[in-house]
Amino acid sequence: MEAKKDDMVRKGPWKAEEDEVLINHVKKHGARDWSSIRSKGLLKRTGKSCRLRWVNKLRPNLKNGCKFTAEEERVVIELQSQIGNKWAKIATYLPGRTDNDVKNFWSSRQKRLARILQASSTTGSSSSSSNLKPQKAKKEVSVVCDFQAPPLQSYSMEEDSSARAHLCSSSYVENATTTQPLAMIQLQLTTDEMSDFDTNHIQVEPELQVQQQIPFHEIPQPHPELTFSPESREVLARLEDPYPFINVFGPPETGSLGPPFFDPAFQNPETPDIFFDDIPADMFDNIEQLPSP
DNA sequence: AACCTCATCAACCGCACCCCT
DNA sequence: AAGGGGTGCGGTTGATGAGGT
Numbered sequence: 362m363e364a365k366k367d368d369m370v371r372k373g374p375w376k377a378e379e380d381e382v383l384i385n386h387v388k389k390h391g392a393r394d395w396s397s398i399r400s401k402g403l404l405k406r407t408g409k410s411c412r413l414r415w416v417n418k419l420r421p422n423l424k425n426g427c428k429f430t431a432e433e434e435r436v437v438i439e440l441q442s443q444i445g446n447k448w449a450k451i452a453t454y455l456p457g458r459t460d461n462d463v464k465n466f467w468s469s470r471q472k473r474l475a476r477i478l479q480a481s482s483t484t485g486s487s488s489s490s491s492n493l494k495p496q497k498a499k500k501e502v503s504v505v506c507d508f509q510a511p512p513l514q515s516y517s518m519e520e521d522s523s524a525r526a527h528l529c530s531s532s533y534v535e536n537a538t539t540t541q542p543l544a545m546i547q548l549q550l551t552t553d554e555m556s557d558f559d560t561n562h563i564q565v566e567p568e569l570q571v572q573q574q575i576p577f578h579e580i581p582q583p584h585p586e587l588t589f590s591p592e593s594r595e596v597l598a599r600l601e602d603p604y605p606f607i608n609v610f611g612p613p614e615t616g617s618l619g620p621p622f623f624d625p626a627f628q629n630p631e632t633p634d635i636f637f638d639d640i641p642a643d644m645f646d647n648i649e650q651l652p653s654p
Numbered sequence: 655a656a657c658c659t660c661a662t663c664a665a666c667c668g669c670a671c672c673c674c675t
Numbered sequence: 676a677a678g679g680g681g682t683g684c685g686g687t688t689g690a691t692g693a694g695g696t
Binding site for chain 2: 677678679680681682683684685686687688689690691692693694695696
């Protein structure tokens with residue numbers, strides 16, 4: 362019985378001591394040999410669990426606790442439309458973000474979208490927001506008022522584009538018929554959320570200010586194509602590029618895109634790298650880079 | 655204050671792939 | 676060639692906190 366208890370795999374939240382053991386293991390052996398952590402008796406966690414913990418929480422330079430910026434959201438949406446639910450691949454475009462982050466972001470988004478669609482379909486095409494929760498309706502009003510940014514250019518806005526361009530909010534989504542292309546609705550949600558980008562109205566966190574101070578019109582625009590045109594295939598091909606973001610959205614010539622994504626100094630102050638000071642400098646080179654073909 | 659709804663996050667699970675023997 | 680172990684990925688779930696009624 363005792364031996365059985367010792368063999369038990371531990372599950373659930375990680376303790377600080379376990380994190381420490383895991384970090385020490387990675388220091389010594391690198392981010393591999395996950396199974397040996399258990400076989401050596403260092404932890405009662407499975408190799409998978411250890412790897413997941415490292416990748417999602419302990420790895421250096423993670424943006425833990427930071428909400429997705431408008432730019433990151435746009436990258437996710439753009440790439441998801443191009444390559445589907447390849448979260449790990451998409452995450453390689455977002456330094457400091459994990460596939461789990463991207464996945465969670467997307468599923469939250471889908472839930473929200475589904476709710477909005479359901480709300481609009483159950484009550485027909487009524488233009489009022491009364492079918493939503495009152496607090497939601499309130500939020501939407503403020504968003505509509507605050508939103509001043511130009512629309513994304515990555516999707517074609519055809520009929521009714523001017524209205525949507527200026528008032529891209531969930532309440533307009535609600536007005537949309539359910540036959541509206543999903544991409545369009547997703548775009549509307551995006552721009553809704555991007556109202557956060559209005560620095561005149563929103564207090565931004567210090568570590569995000571570098572990016573959020575960028576005038577909206579200077580943000581590099583993604584490719585306009587949605588279909589798998591030759592250009593899109595080119596984008597897919599760039600997935601092997603260690604810094605594909607530069608290529609996909611144009612060179613950071615204005616410097617506007619640079620800091621949050623490419624400046625090593627841009628780190629979440631809540632997750633300092635003090636644990637890793639004595640790790641060989643090149644040890645993590647492989648982590649952020651895409652695997653070589 | 656209690657309750658409800660929703661969003662977010664961390665972690666687990668199953669499957670697929672790769673590599674080694 | 677086949678089998679097994681290790682690893683990576685995507686889907687799902689449960690816990691928790693925030694905000695509103």
